[in-house]
Amino acid sequence: MIDPSLLRGDFAAAAKNFARRGLHISEREFAAAGELRKNAQNKCETLRAKRNELSREIGKAKSEGESDAAKKLLAQAAALGDDLQNAEKEFAKARGDEARLLHELPNLLQETVPEGATSEDNKELRRWGGAPVFDFAPADHAELGAALEMMDFARAAKMASARFVALSGELAQMHRALAQWMMDLHSQKHGYREAYLPMLVNPRAVFGAGQLPKFANELFFAERDSLYLIPTAEIPATNWARERIIPESELPIKIVAHTPCFRREAGAHGKDTRGMLRQHQFDKVELVHITAPENSEKAHEEMTAHAETVLQELQLPYRVVVLCAGDTGFAAAKTYDLEVWLPGQNTYREISSCSNCGDFQARRMQTRVKNKDGKINLVHTLNGSGVAVGRALIAVMENHQTKDGNITVPNPLRPYMQNKKTIPSPPQ
Numbered sequence: 001m002i003d004p005s006l007l008r009g010d011f012a013a014a015a016k017n018f019a020r021r022g023l024h025i026s027e028r029e030f031a032a033a034g035e036l037r038k039n040a041q042n043k044c045e046t047l048r049a050k051r052n053e054l055s056r057e058i059g060k061a062k063s064e065g066e067s068d069a070a071k072k073l074l075a076q077a078a079a080l081g082d083d084l085q086n087a088e089k090e091f092a093k094a095r096g097d098e099a100r101l102l103h104e105l106p107n108l109l110q111e112t113v114p115e116g117a118t119s120e121d122n123k124e125l126r127r128w129g130g131a132p133v134f135d136f137a138p139a140d141h142a143e144l145g146a147a148l149e150m151m152d153f154a155r156a157a158k159m160a161s162a163r164f165v166a167l168s169g170e171l172a173q174m175h176r177a178l179a180q181w182m183m184d185l186h187s188q189k190h191g192y193r194e195a196y197l198p199m200l201v202n203p204r205a206v207f208g209a210g211q212l213p214k215f216a217n218e219l220f221f222a223e224r225d226s227l228y229l230i231p232t233a234e235i236p237a238t239n240w241a242r243e244r245i246i247p248e249s250e251l252p253i254k255i256v257a258h259t260p261c262f263r264r265e266a267g268a269h270g271k272d273t274r275g276m277l278r279q280h281q282f283d284k285v286e287l288v289h290i291t292a293p294e295n296s297e298k299a300h301e302e303m304t305a306h307a308e309t310v311l312q313e314l315q316l317p318y319r320v321v322v323l324c325a326g327d328t329g330f331a332a333a334k335t336y337d338l339e340v341w342l343p344g345q346n347t348y349r350e351i352s353s354c355s356n357c358g359d360f361q362a363r364r365m366q367t368r369v370k371n372k373d374g375k376i377n378l379v380h381t382l383n384g385s386g387v388a389v390g391r392a393l394i395a396v397m398e399n400h401q402t403k404d405g406n407i408t409v410p411n412p413l414r415p416y417m418q419n420k421k422t423i424p425s426p427p428q
Contacts, residue, residue: 001102001103001105001360001363001364002014002102002105002107002108002360002363003359003363004102006108007030007102008034011027011030014108015027017108017109018105018106018108020109020113020115020325020326021106021109021325021326021328022117022325022326023105023106025105029101030098030101033094033097033098033101034098036094036097036098037091037094037095037097037098039094040087040090040091040093040094040095041091041094041095043087043090043091044084044087044088044091047080047083047084047087048084050080051077051080051081051084054073054076054077054080055077057073058070058073058074058077061073100213103207103213104213104214106330106331107210107330107331107332107333107357107358107360108333108358109325109328109333109334110333110334110356110358112322112334113322113323113324113325113328113333113334114322114324114325115324115325116324116325116326116327117324117325117326117327118324118326118327119323119324119327121324121326121327122321122322122323122324122327122337123321123322123324124319124320124321125319125320125321125322125336126319126320127317127318127319127320128308128311128312128317128318128319128320129311129312129315129316129317129318129341130317131317131341131343132317132343132399134343134401134403135403136403138343138344138398138401139344139398139401139405140274140275140342140344140345140398141275141276141342141344141393141394141397141398142274142275142276143344144344144397144398144401144405144407145167145171145275145397147405148169148170148171148405148407148423148424149168149169150167150168150169150170150171150172150423151165151166151167151171151276152165152166152167152168153165153166153275160280161280163265163278163279163280164279164280164281165276165279165390169424170417170420170423170424170425171393171397171423173417174393174396174407174409174413174417174423175283175389175390175393176416177413177416177417178389178392178393178396178413179258179283179285179389180416181412181413181416182258182285182310182386182387182389182392183256183258183285185309185310185313185412186256186285186287186306186386187256190254190256190306190309191254192254192255192256192287193253193254193255193256194256194257195237195240195255195256195257196257197233197236197237197240197257197259198230198236199229199230199236199259199260199262200222200225200227200228200229200230201227201228201230201235201236201239202226202227202228203226203228205235205236205239205242206219206228206235207364208235208238208239208242208361208364208365209234209235209238209239209331209361209364209365210330210331210357210360210361210364211231211235211331214330215231215330217264218231218263218264218265219231219262219263219264220262220263220264220280229262230259230261230262231261231262231263232261232284232286232383233257233258233259233261233284233286233288234286234288234383236257236259237255237257237286237288237383238288238290238361238365238381238383239365240253240255240288240290241253241290241365241367241379242365242366242367243365243366243367244367244368245368245369245370245376246290246367246368246369246370246379247369247370248292248369248370248371248372249372251290251291251292251295251369251379252289252290252291252292252295252299253288253289253290253291254287254288254289254290255286255287255288255290256285256286256287256288256386257285257286257288258283258284258285258286258389259283259284259286260281260282260283261281261282261283261284262280262281263280263282264280265278265280275394276390276391276393276394277349277391277394279390282388282389282390283388283389283390284385284387284388284389285385285386285387285388285389286383286384286385286386287303287306287307287354287383287384287385287386288381288382288383289302289303289381289382289383290367290379290380290381291379291380291381291382292369292371292377292379292380293358293359293369293377293378293379293380295380296356296358296380296382297356299356299380299382300334300336300354300355300356300382303354303382303384303386304320304336304338304354304384306384306386307338307352307354307384307385307386307387308320308338310352310386310387310392311338311340311351311387311395313410313412314392314395314396314410314412314413315399315400315410316340316341316392316395316396316399317340317341317399318338318339318340318341318348318351319338319339319341319348320336320337320338320339321336321337321339322334322335322336322337323335323336323337329353329355331355331357331360331361332355332356332357333355333356333357333358333360334355334356335353335354335355335356336353336354336355337350337352337353337354338350338351338352338353338354338385338387339351340391340392340395341395341399342394342395342398342399343398343399343401344398345398349391350391351385351387351388351391351392351395352384352385352386352387352388353384353385354382354383354384354385355382355383355384356380356382357380357381357382357383358380358381359377359378359379359380359381360381361381362378362379362380362381363378367379367381396410396413402422406422406423406424407422407423408421408422409421409422409423
């Protein structure tokens with residue numbers, strides 16, 4: 001959530017920032033909501049002051065033995081109590097209405113975010129590695145997986161529905177190896193604290209990470225228990241420091257977690273329906289930084305470099321783009337996407353998003369830092385895929401395929417796969 005004082009202090013500047021996203025907000029609507037809240041608050045305070053005054057008068061009348069006067073004052077206090085109760089309900093509603101307007105507003109963009117409306121306007125920053133050259137027409141991962149009889153979408157649909165996959169054999173093993181290797185890489189070489197986190201979370205946690213109320217239709221909800229299946233480990237990892245005042249000496253907090261993720265993909269009908277690119281269930285290794293405000297831009301670059309290391313170690317060509325204003329996510333102030341080259345599609349596709357959320361999530365979660373001088377500020381939070389496991393599997397399959405339909409296992413994964421060099425491995 002953005003700082004409400006920014007709207008009250010300089011609405012025009014905030015509105016201009018939102019307009020970069022294509023969002024146009026009404027000053028009149030926010031001013032009216034604020035006025036209703038202030039009036040309701042003043043009414044409550046006035047009635048409370050009257051109640052306190054009546055209490056003093058009642059006490060005085062009783063002490064002086066004026067029972068009739070005391071009875072009249074008690075009747076007035078009872079009527080005032082009803083008025084105060086109604087006023088407090090009005091205040092709660094007015095405050096809630098104003099808060100809902102604020103909760104629907106995205107984060108303010110950093111000045112360095114490029115202008116633009118869609119992904120077509122994202123700005124490429126750099127590339128790493130060249131697209132592999134094949135002496136045959138490269139297949140996509142769905143063809144390769146089917147030919148190997150290790151990737152089955154029809155079987156998964158019988159168990160669940162469309163947009164699920166059943167992996168088996170050495171592809172399932174490689175999927176597991178990717179996750180294990182990434183967790184070891186980030187925890188042992190990049191300084192992250194490994195975490196095992198809940199995959200069902202309460203609405204407060206989802207709200208804190210900025211997923212509610214805007215993305216309610218994208219989430220799976222266990223209604224009986226009022227818990228959400230996580231769409232990303234960003235939610236529990238960011239909430240790790242919820243409602244805490246953290247000594248500055250403990251920052252940064254860097255967390256890495258491997259979890260399944262669950263998304264309804266309600267807004268993606270007809271998009272990326274082939275293969276594993278867009279699934280209701282997928283695995284991801286998530287990176288989260290909780291840092292002092294002055295260090296968040298440096299942390300953003302560091303996190304992105306850590307995600308890049310994964311692709312470099314796997315010898316997967318990729319490019320880094322900075323998302324334009326209109327394509328930047330709701331909670332993010334700035335985002336870098338890593339897009340991996342997929343020969344089967346002859347294009348780059350997103351495999352990691354690394355976002356600096358500033359104090360947007362921290363304000364919702366009330367996560368603060370206390371510096372050495374005793375001053376308390378909101379922390380900054382950052383999150384990034386380090387990386388999406390299923391898409392890494394796709395990229396390995398397509399970039400390391402051979403003419404005979406086999407897959408060469410990248411060197412970092414071999415210790416996690418009994419030192420197999422290819423899929424399928426040759427018979428012993």
